[in-house]
Amino acid sequence: MGSVYETDDCRGASHMIEHMCFKGTDHISKARNISIEYDKIGAEFNAYTTKRFTAFTVKCGDEFVEHSIDILSDMLFHSTFKKHEYDKERVVVVQESVNNKNSPQHEIVLRSDQLLYKGSSYEYPVDQLEYHKQANHLPYKEVVRLYRTFYIHSRMIISIVSNLSVQNIQKIVSASYFGVRDKDNSITDSPITDSPIHHTLLPQQDIQYSLIKKRGVNNTLVTIGFRTCGRDNSDRHSLEILKRVLAGTMSGRLFTILRGQYGLTYSSHITTDYHEETGDFLLFTQTESDFLMKDSGVLPLLVKMMMDLIKNGITEEELKTAKGNYKGVFLKDLENIDVQCEYNGNEVLMDSKRIVPYSKLYDTFYKNVSKEDVLAVIRKYFKRINMSICLLSEKLPDLQRVQKLFRDFP
Numbered sequence: 372m373g374s375v376y377e378t379d380d381c382r383g384a385s386h387m388i389e390h391m392c393f394k395g396t397d398h399i400s401k402a403r404n405i406s407i408e409y410d411k412i413g414a415e416f417n418a419y420t421t422k423r424f425t426a427f428t429v430k431c432g433d434e435f436v437e438h439s440i441d442i443l444s445d446m447l448f449h450s451t452f453k454k455h456e457y458d459k460e461r462v463v464v465v466q467e468s469v470n471n472k473n474s475p476q477h478e479i480v481l482r483s484d485q486l487l488y489k490g491s492s493y494e495y496p497v498d499q500l501e502y503h504k505q506a507n508h509l510p511y512k513e514v515v516r517l518y519r520t521f522y523i524h525s526r527m528i529i530s531i532v533s534n535l536s537v538q539n540i541q542k543i544v545s546a547s548y549f550g551v552r553d554k555d556n557s558i559t560d561s562p563i564t565d566s567p568i569h570h571t572l573l574p575q576q577d578i579q580y581s582l583i584k585k586r587g588v589n590n591t592l593v594t595i596g597f598r599t600c601g602r603d604n605s606d607r608h609s610l611e612i613l614k615r616v617l618a619g620t621m622s623g624r625l626f627t628i629l630r631g632q633y634g635l636t637y638s639s640h641i642t643t644d645y646h647e648e649t650g651d652f653l654l655f656t657q658t659e660s661d662f663l664m665k666d667s668g669v670l671p672l673l674v675k676m677m678m679d680l681i682k683n684g685i686t687e688e689e690l691k692t693a694k695g696n697y698k699g700v701f702l703k704d705l706e707n708i709d710v711q712c713e714y715n716g717n718e719v720l721m722d723s724k725r726i727v728p729y730s731k732l733y734d735t736f737y738k739n740v741s742k743e744d745v746l747a748v749i750r751k752y753f754k755r756i757n758m759s760i761c762l763l764s765e766k767l768p769d770l771q772r773v774q775k776l777f778r779d780f781p
Contacts, residue, residue: 372384372385372388372424372425372517372521372522372526373385373420373421373422373423373424373425373497374386374420374421374422374492374495374496374497374498375422375423375492375493375495375568376492376521376568377495380513381509381513381514381517382495382498382502382508383464383497383498383499383502383503383508383509384509384513384514384517385420385425385497386420386464386497386498387460387461387464387509387514388425388514388517388518388521388522389418389419389420389425389427390460390463390464391450391452391456391457391460391514391518392418392427392446392447392450392522393405393418393446394450394451394452394453394456394457394460395450395451395453395456396445396446396449396450396451397445397449397451398445398449399442399445399446400451402456405442405446408438408442409429409431409439409442412431412432412435412438412439413431413432413435414429414430414431414435414439415428415429415430415431416428416429416430420497420498421497422492422493422495422496422497422646423646423720423721424720426713426716427443427446427447428709428712428713429443430708430709433533433534433535436531436533436535436540436543437543437546437547440543440544440547440549441547441548443547444547444548444549445548447522447527447548448522448548449548450518450522452511452514452515452518454511457511457514458511461503461509464498464503465500465503467498468498468499468500468502468503469500471498471499471500472499472500475585475588475592475763476592476655476657478583478585478763479583479592479594479655479761479762479763480594480653480655481496481499482581482583482594482761482763483581483594483596483651483653483759483761484496484651486579486581486596486759486761487596487597487598487651487653487759488572488649488651489572489573489579490569490571490572490573491569491570491571491572491649492568492569492570493646493649524549527549528716528719528720529544529549529716530712530713530715530716530719531544531712532708532711532712532715568647570646570647570648570649571648572598572649574756575598575755575756575757575758576756577755577756578755578758578759578760578774578777578780579758579759579760580759580760580761580770580773580774581759581760581761581762582761582762582763582767582768582770582773583761583762583763583764583767584764584765584767585763585764585765586765587765588763588764588765589659589660589764589765589766590657590658590659590660590764591657591658591659591660591663591669591762591763591764591766591767592655592656592657592761592762592763592764593654593655593656593657593658593663593669593670593673593760593761593762594653594654594655594759594760594761595653595654595673595677595758595759595760596651596652596653596654596758596759596760596761597651597652597653597752597753597754597757597758597759598649598650598651598752598757598758599643599645599649599650599651599652599748599752599757600645600649600650600752601645601646601647601648601649601650602645602646602647602650602721603647603724604645604650605736606748606751606752607643607645607650608736608737608740608744609740609744609745609747609748610643610650610652610748610752611643611697611737612690612693612694612697612737612740612744612745613652613685613745613748613749614641614643614652615692615693615694615696615697616685616689616690616692616693616745617641617654618639618640618641618654619693619696619697620692620693620696622692624676624689625639625640625641625654625656625676626639628672628676629656629658629669629672629673633667633672635658635659635662635668635669635672636656636657636658636662636669637657638656638657639654639655639656639657640654640655640656641653641654641655642655647721652752654673656669656673660764660765660766663762663768664768664772664773664776670773670776671776674776674777674780677753677780678779678780680749680753681749681750681753681781684742684743684745684746684749685742685745685746686742687742690740690741690742690745694737694738694740697733697737698733698737698738701729701730701732701733704729705729705730710729711729714729715729753781754781755777755780755781758780760773760777
């Protein structure tokens with residue numbers, strides 16, 4: 372369950388349910404006792420909610436896999452959702468939203484997503500303070516109903532990376548509540564009508580701008596985003612190489628230009644997301660407000676860099692460095708079971724047509740990406756009709772000045 376399944380009357384429900392699964396079960400009555408069970412075996416236990424799904428993660432020694440799966444399956448299927456615990460946890464969730472609201476970086480990325488995914492289910496954040504200001508928001512009975520609707524066997528995927536044999540893992544899972552159906556099928560397997568996920572974006576006619584004035588933010592945060600492709604589109608691999616060229620290393624163009632040559636920013640980065648039919652390529656940086664619009668300032672330099680990319684693409688040296696870096700990252704990740712576990716679960720969840728083992732990702736998708744491939748995706752997606760620009764600061768420039776910088780953008 373994730374926010375893409377929610378309707379306007381239950382925004383934030385997925386996040387709330389994630390919290391409530393920690394508050395006690397029919398067999399482990401108190402939240403603290405759940406923590407104690409994991410603490411006793413030195414397990415790392417966490418959870419997070421995304422727009423597409425909610426994930427619960429446990430990292431433990433091989434000898435404790437059975438105990439960890441027993442506890443986790445109990446939590447997911449048998450959370451008690453006591454009303455007084457729900458009321459207490461609402462306060463915690465609201466406080467988390469307040470903290471996010473106070474984070475300029477969180478707020479500008481949220482706003483960027485709203486522009487990039489306008490019209491689709493991905494427009495809406497997992498949670499935000501505005502949801503909780505609505506009267507009668509997230510009524511207790513409705514959240515319990517959603518929990519019972521979505522937390523069922525047919526909607527769950529278990530991803531396990533372990534030294535234990537597959538046969539042993541299958542035996543452990545089958546013996547847990549993951550393998551035992553509840554007797555009351557009217558609750559766990561009741562027929563439901565799914566909330567449809569809307570993938571179609573509202574078309575853009577030009578660049579979208581959002582200038583957010585926020586008191587107390589003395590520097591200026593900048594995002595420049597582009598609508599791109601879905602996860603099954605091969606363009607994503609060229610876009611990932613481009614991301615490495617621009618921001619994946621300390622020799623990347625963003626770091627070299629903005630920090631190395633001009634000393635305008637401390638950090639900058641690029642994030643990418645790919646959903647079923649849509650995706651985004653989002654550049655983020657922040658700078659002193661006086662450095663934003665001046666000659667050879669952050670925005671003029673970013674425009675110049677992007678225009679050069681559209682005209683000339685990347686160099687052979689940049690391509691070689693990006694590929695080498697990517698290959699090295701994949702090799703290191705082979706030692707990181709967290710990354711592999713999440714990758715496997717995502718691939719099954721998103722019903723990938725062909726699941727490639729993590730160890731073969733580089734050779735399968737990135738090894739043969741060419742300069743021409745990267746130039747093609749730059750020219751395909753770096754267009755006004757795909758572009759959104761957000762600025763957040765107490766001291767904002769006039770919109771007309773910002774628009775003037777981008778007047779020659781294709």
